[in-house]
Amino acid sequence: MEGFAEEGQVDNMFEEMLDMFMSKNMLYDPMKELNQEYPKYLAANKDKLSKDEYRRYENQYRCVQEILAHFDQTPSGSDEDSSKSDKQVKKLMEKMQSYGQPPEDLIKILAPDLELGPDGVPKFPDLDQCNQM
Template identity: 35%
Template sequence: MESIVETVMQKLFSEEILHGPMKEIEERYPQWLDEHKTSLSKEEHERYSLQYELIKELNGVYENDPRNFTWIVDLMQKMQECGQPPNDILQDLAPEFGLWNLD
């Protein structure tokens, strides 16, 4: 059973599925952080900045070592600890889903 779960997770976190959306989020994050700098609390800004750094690191893994599943899972867990990326960014990526207002 454990190997089935690991196989499913490897597929979900694969470069083919996640790298494109993560790359788009990475590209949008700097402008979003700059635009919202004054409206975010210090804690929120730090959390989103950390999440942005983790996304950049994840994209680096996808580009340089995409088979390093352990590193990818570790980064995904750290990103999840930061919470959901900003709704504005997610909505821009897939507005048709309308699932982004989950706060």
């Protein structure tokens, strides 16, 4: 990051990356899959989960539904429309995240090769083991 002349350039790069990850192209299919899997998970685990966990997962499921509804109702259009849509998606994703991590079983469906640590946070490869250019 030292190669960037100004801190603002780094901020802009991260903002652009975040926007890309919040786009319909990136989120729609995983959200659609979550929308299909959440009801099955909730039904299968209702008696296994505490009331608080079950309520959290229900709230996450509602957020998934809101995100999909937003994508389905938002026409593709101008940059201004896209910017408003991105802000709404970010707000909905933050709301979903406020309920914590989705159930590990659902994460495994979406990302079967992803390894989670005991705290539920994804494990990343040891950067010392990565090949350097």
